[in-house]
Amino acid sequence: MLLWGLVVAGLGAAMIVAALLVAMRRAEQRTRRSLFRALGVNEETIDRLMDHRGDVVSALDLVRRPARPTDAGRREPQRSALKPEPPERSIGRIRDSG
Numbered sequence: 374m375l376l377w378g379l380v381v382a383g384l385g386a387a388m389i390v391a392a393l394l395v396a397m398r399r400a401e402q403r404t405r406r407s408l409f410r411a412l413g414v415n416e417e418t419i420d421r422l423m424d425h426r427g428d429v430v431s432a433l434d435l436v437r438r439p440a441r442p443t444d445a446g447r448r449e450p451q452r453s454a455l456k457p458e459p460p461e462r463s464i465g466r467i468r469d470s471g
Contacts, residue, residue, distance in 0.1 A: 405429060 408429065409419045414436060422432045 402423065406419060406423060409422060409432075412433070414422070418436055422435065425432055425435070
């Protein structure tokens with residue numbers, strides 16, 4: 374009788390573990406899909422990336438857009454490299470202490 378109880382308990386535990394694994398997989402798919410949407414990837418590409426089932430970084434490498442080269446064949450420097458932003462200035466004045 375004790376053996377049957379343990380068998381039933383073991384099968385129940387196995388069913389719970391299987392249900393948790395399915396729930397984890399679905400949660401991961403929902404999270405990946407929402408991440409791709411937040412990054413601005415269109416729905417067709419999202420469907421293809423979800424079928425690919427790789428990690429997110431490699432999936433984003435698949436859809437990364439190459440930078441457009443200029444007519445001279447080289448990339449334009451970024452604006453931040455050309456003109457640094459001015460430092461923040463405080464609104465108040467510094468008082469002389471003496």
